[in-house]
Amino acid sequence: MHKILIANRGEIAVRIARGCHVLGMRAVAVYSEADALARHVRAADEAVCVGPAESALSYLNVPAILAAAKKTGADAIHPGYGFLSENVDFMRAVVAAGLTWIGPPADAIAPIQSKTAAKAVAQAAGVPTAPSAILDDLGDAALLKAAELVGFPLLVKPQDGGGGKGMQRVDKPADLRNAVDTARRISQAAFGSDKLFIERYVEDARHVEVQVLGDTHGTTVHCFERECSVQRRHQKVIEESPCNVLTPAERAAICESGRAFAAQVGYVGAGTVEFLFDPQRRAHYFLEMNTRLQVEHPVSEAVIGADLVVAQLRIARGEKLDDILAGGVTQRGHAIEVRIYAEDPANGYAPQAGTLLRVRWPDAPFVRVDAGFESGDSVPMHYDPMLAKIIAWGRDREDARLRLMAALRETVVHGVLTNVPMLLALLAEPAYVASEVHTGWLDKRFGNEAPGMGSAAGTTALAALAAAGLGGPLAATSAQAATSSGPSTADPWTALAGWRMGGAA
Amino acid sequence: MKRIFEAPDAARLELTASPSPGGLLLSWTAPGGQTSLEVLARRAPNGDWLLEQDGITRPAQISVDRQNVWVSSLDAGDDRSGTVRFRRVEAKRGAAGVDLGVRSPMTGRVVAVNVQEGDTVEKGQPLVVVEAMKMEHVLRAPRAGQVRKVACQAGQFVEGGAELVELLDAIAVS
Numbered sequence A: 001m002h003k004i005l006i007a008n009r010g011e012i013a014v015r016i017a018r019g020c021h022v023l024g025m026r027a028v029a030v031y032s033e034a035d036a037l038a039r040h041v042r043a044a045d046e047a048v049c050v051g052p053a054e055s056a057l058s059y060l061n062v063p064a065i066l067a068a069a070k071k072t073g074a075d076a077i078h079p080g081y082g083f084l085s086e087n088v089d090f091m092r093a094v095v096a097a098g099l100t101w102i103g104p105p106a107d108a109i110a111p112i113q114s115k116t117a118a119k120a121v122a123q124a125a126g127v128p129t130a131p132s133a134i135l136d137d138l139g140d141a142a143l144l145k146a147a148e149l150v151g152f153p154l155l156v157k158p159q160d161g162g163g164g165k166g167m168q169r170v171d172k173p174a175d176l177r178n179a180v181d182t183a184r185r186i187s188q189a190a191f192g193s194d195k196l197f198i199e200r201y202v203e204d205a206r207h208v209e210v211q212v213l214g215d216t217h218g219t220t221v222h223c224f225e226r227e228c229s230v231q232r233r234h235q236k237v238i239e240e241s242p243c244n245v246l247t248p249a250e251r252a253a254i255c256e257s258g259r260a261f262a263a264q265v266g267y268v269g270a271g272t273v274e275f276l277f278d279p280q281r282r283a284h285y286f287l288e289m290n291t292r293l294q295v296e297h298p299v300s301e302a303v304i305g306a307d308l309v310v311a312q313l314r315i316a317r318g319e320k321l322d323d324i325l326a327g328g329v330t331q332r333g334h335a336i337e338v339r340i341y342a343e344d345p346a347n348g349y350a351p352q353a354g355t356l357l358r359v360r361w362p363d364a365p366f367v368r369v370d371a372g373f374e375s376g377d378s379v380p381m382h383y384d385p386m387l388a389k390i391i392a393w394g395r396d397r398e399d400a401r402l403r404l405m406a407a408l409r410e411t412v413v414h415g416v417l418t419n420v421p422m423l424l425a426l427l428a429e430p431a432y433v434a435s436e437v438h439t440g441w442l443d444k445r446f447g448n449e450a451p452g453m454g455s456a457a458g459t460t461a462l463a464a465l466a467a468a469g470l471g472g473p474l475a476a477t478s479a480q481a482a483t484s485s486g487p488s489t490a491d492p493w494t495a496l497a498g499w500r501m502g503g504a505a
Numbered sequence B: 001m002k003r004i005f006e007a008p009d010a011a012r013l014e015l016t017a018s019p020s021p022g023g024l025l026l027s028w029t030a031p032g033g034q035t036s037l038e039v040l041a042r043r044a045p046n047g048d049w050l051l052e053q054d055g056i057t058r059p060a061q062i063s064v065d066r067q068n069v070w071v072s073s074l075d076a077g078d079d080r081s082g083t084v085r086f087r088r089v090e091a092k093r094g095a096a097g098v099d100l101g102v103r104s105p106m107t108g109r110v111v112a113v114n115v116q117e118g119d120t121v122e123k124g125q126p127l128v129v130v131e132a133m134k135m136e137h138v139l140r141a142p143r144a145g146q147v148r149k150v151a152c153q154a155g156q157f158v159e160g161g162a163e164l165v166e167l168l169d170a171i172a173v174s
Helices: A010-022 A039-045 A062-072 A090-098 A106-112 A113-124 A138-149 A171-193 A250-265 A297-304 A307-314 A397-410 A420-426 A441-446 A459-476 A477-483 A493-494
Strands: A005-006 A026-032 A046-053 A076-078 A132-135 A155-160 A169-170 A196-200 A206-214 A218-230 A235-241 A269-278 A283-290 A334-341 A358-359 A367-371 A386-394 A410-413 B001-007 B011-020 B022-032 B035-045 B048-051 B056-064 B068-073 B083-089 B099-103 B108-113 B126-132 B135-140 B145-150 B163-169
Touching: A005 A010, A005 A062, A005 A358, A005 B001, A010 A026, A010 A039, A010 A307, A010 A386, A010 B108, A026 A039, A026 A062, A026 A106, A026 A493, A062 A090, A062 A459, A090 A106, A090 A420, A090 A459, A106 A420, A113 A250, A113 A283, A138 A171, A155 A171, A169 A171, A171 A196, A171 A459, A171 B068, A196 A218, A206 A250, A206 A283, A206 B135, A218 A297, A235 A420, A250 A269, A250 A283, A269 A307, A269 A420, A269 B163, A297 A307, A297 A334, A297 A386, A334 A420, A367 A397, A367 A410, A386 A397, A397 A420, A410 B056, A410 B068, A420 A477, A459 B011, A459 B035, A459 B056, A459 B068, B126 B163
Parallel strands: A005 A026, A005 A076, A026 A046
Antiparallel strands: A132 A196, A155 A169, A155 A196, A206 A218, A206 A269, A218 A235, A235 A334, A269 A283, A334 A386, A358 A410, A367 A386, B001 B011, B001 B083, B011 B022, B022 B035, B035 B048, B048 B056, B056 B068, B068 B083, B099 B163, B108 B126, B126 B135, B145 B163
16 A cells, blocks of 8 residues: 545545554545645645535545545555545445455445444443334234333334434323334334334433444454534534543443444444443443544544554554553643634524635644644635634643633634634533533523634734734825815725735724 | 624624724723723734734734624633624614615525515514525514515515615614
């Protein structure tokens, strides 16, 4: 493996190119017409256009991506996350084209693509799953018996559904009949099937996931856990490692569950096994496996001191985990990551597109920035509006939290609105500081509110505004401005671009 | 010379500046009252600003586009972002009051227009609903006022930043 094609864009494409360079490999970027000048193109050794702006015609265009690999002589493809990363057909096409796929073999992940199948694999591997039962008999007695087996509170779910549609929460036996009838009705209308199952509802669940690595020699290891309980409508907002509410025994159990699941499917490469942790019962339940490098992988890298992209590349070229992770894997300190989005949290989180007039990412001890954009870059409207990830490491959680907040205060993004004010407010929330959060916390605590947005401006900001908006052009044409009492004919704002100020007028 | 801006907390700011021996005499009227400062503004070679007041210099970054001034400084507070977007509020010639343009936050399709020209609206009242990336975004009145113009209709595709509704400030109306 000498040249790797990266079938992605943005920060992750930049990050993968850096991993390639560590091993002396060349990196090939692909780009859409909207991304011709993008940061990830500038981070690669070579780049090939794979189609127009629309993802379906470019970043998801399998023939064009394979043609780009052939044209550049790339011998492997790294998919990053999103786009084609978990597409089994693409994996098979890559291998059929004689290229190395940097990820798990299609045969390993095909059996766990559906949630019910993955659950069966988990059970076979001895990995705990939330108690559940298929509702065959809908008679009152049978329902009650199934429900008592699963335990309250529980969720009634359509077997063939998705997206939470038809899902009913039931807290006590008396409400069971109504919930089942409602779920059947909705499921029949939405999915054309009234088959249901019930599953235990985990109250105040925490999202804990285990990073795993598997090599081509049959070794599977875990790289400890991450916690991502601060979520907005199931989207992770703050990610960290370790999960500081686990006891050492609980941590060992959950990490071993993750490893066992990956081993069961013959996993190769980097993957993540997700669990719900029930803080009352002190138990963890298998959720699903993400068969790719994840957005939040840097928090694991920070606490274990290993480069997961480099590990992926070395695994793909046949090296053993014993060599890649020589000396074993240990956790040290604490790391927290936030994702910087071009969005307007105060306006329904509307994605923002436009030119980044000025960007300054933080640069401080123990702070890492994985960015897909620099000053002057355009944020196209066609893709996920994530600009960067900022990760802070500290000796303990509080040290990491303070470093991350200082880094965010230092962050400058002009030209599009970002969620930085909201992230700062969340990191300062007493419940977050005390680590008393669960997957529903953010939505429950703030609803549609956007904490931290719309705060009043400080004096220096106002002085700067006054100086920029008024002082500059006035200073440049002070004689005219000083004598002019009415509105100036020349728009001072247009003059500002070319204005250089040396001090007093 | 006076300019009007809208701060992120929807506060309206009126700024004036004039040359003075110490640099610039800046003053602004905000809901909290009037502030006047004499500031010497210098620009570092990398584009940063250094604002000196009473012998104390504070750094800031400033960017300007057609509708906004973006300012970053470090004095916002421990849990606050130092970056602030000030929206320029245009005082159009011949208008009785101050126009507030309500703009589409992104490129998308207008799915509903809830107001007509001449309507009086309360702060927060839904004006237009725009859909993009399968999500609906309700554009609300930034403050009480009167609808001067509706510049879009349901079904229309609009660019991000396009002015969809013009509001006349309630202060000017009353």
